Amino acid sequence: MRALPAVLLLVAVTACGLRPASSFVPPVEPGSIRPVPGLEGTPIRVTSKEFTEQLVLGKIAVLALTAAGADVADQTNVQGSVNARASLTRGDADLMWEYTGTGWITYLGQAKPIPDATAQYEAVRDLDLRENGIVWLPPAPLNNSYSIGATRATAERYGLTKISDVMKIPTAERTFCVDHEAFGRDDGFLGMLRGYGWTYGGDIPRANVRRVAVGILYNSIASGQCALGLVSTTDGRIKALDLVLLEDDRHFFPQYNAAVTMRRPLADAHPEIARIFAPISAKLTNDVMQDLNAQVDVDGDVPVLVARDWLRSQGFVK
Template sequence: MRALAAALAVLLCAAGCGLRPASSFVPPIEPGSIRPIPDLEGKRVRVTSKEFTEQLVLGKIAVVALTAAGADVVDQTNVQGSVNARASLIRGDADLMWEYTGTGWITYLGQQKPVEGAQAQYEAVRDLDLRENGIVWLPPAPLNNSYALGVTKASAEKWGLSKISDITKVPLPQRTFCVDHETFGRDDGFLGMLRGYGLQYGKDVPRANVRRLSVGVLYRSVATGQCTFGMVTTTDGRVKALGLVLLEDDRHFFPQYNAAVTMRRQLFDAHPEIAKIFAPISAKLTDDVMRDLNAQVDVDGDMPVLVARDWLRSQGFVR
């Protein structure tokens, strides 16, 4: 607790004393298995991320790891919306961010159908994004942050829900959904899922039955019965904490969403050693690990940068 209080004090001073914005705070670290790289010493690397918890934790992992390697890291994490964060990378306003293979393939590259298999999906997005946009994808982590429909155990038992195609078992008045704003209209999100399961928005799912909420309140809204179904993600720590049941994607609609470091080709060509920094980190990021890290923020109230630092320490990457 003393360490957390000290960290908070530094943050308040940084925000109020004109030093550095709170979002760019990097706690004190020493190199562990990540050793300083002479060619990276003082190299300016701008790291960005989206605004939701998992992206913040992954973004901070990148910030801390690159700092340990000697880079002069500019923390530009916490950008609202996938498209905005990605655009900063394409424009050259940022250099590096964690992204998801399915999001890259469907949302950014405009492909209609996912590629079956995690490795095949990664290779497809890696090759096309490099060719079209000059974006390098490093090998992905095992974690697959896929979309899912979550329900309470009571709802699952009441209507016999085990898979997404069971939606029609629920009477129309109770066929209600909580969906976050961004996920609602995505081809790989809510409306796309309805089409994939042969359900018509406005008929099989009345428009009035869909509540569009922020991610911050969505999970608890489902858990407290405000909606029967919630559009959630599989690695979110609140799924386990709130006892939600994830329905099987029995039509295999959702693509693989393995997280991978992406960067501008100019940065990779100048510093290919960055790939060696992230390879062992990515290998340890499983679904279970990511759920635990997310829960430390969303359930326990810890700060993303301290969660990232502590996990890197626990694995020996930094001290």
């Protein structure tokens, strides 16, 4: 068997996408984020979920608010989306980054996502404020949704640029790797098959679908164990392994734009928080988030230092 390239071995070791997150906050000095008199000494509890992207975003929030003069409690790294969200709604935390699609579908119980990113944001913003008193700031461009990924060689071999091109692949070679959780989700693999008008067991033979742990998913695609895989669009291993994302030409997958959410009393008392995060959010694209995630998942860096270095590189802090 041919040895895997070094990057594949590295990704295989760090592929779980989880890193321990401590409450250590490195010192930062104000850059373009200036001390805000109204925030000086204001206690703000920042939380996040436990996966890499959420840790990085959570640390960005901690550092940005610290630079602005707030008294920040780092409560990031909560296991599970529902638990992190509950800490916000019940008042144990004040602020966290969340995703528009997650808010709409998982927390607000809406069955049908809204394809337009702006309309999806406005809908979740209005309903969550009305029902739960949660304020959503304008979202970042980054959209942590699903897509179908393939190696560059596979994409070129079959002429794949969009998801509907999957039918160009001979049936016997139409193989997928899918993580266990995403397999049966309405916004995941089986839902995608229905959305594209394909049958599981017909257009996509059952034997052609390999269910794997998310930690080895990307390596499984890159090493040729399957031609295609259901992947997260902002995962750092996409660039590290030179995977190609196919265009969702039927606009099936929901919009999952990241946005700062916070309790209404905090938002009402400190409207300056929105001004702090507006320029930060504007710079967080899929490409930027892939790079930041890769620094943790591929290079082994610590989320809070990745967050600090990025804020410094953009001039937000020193």
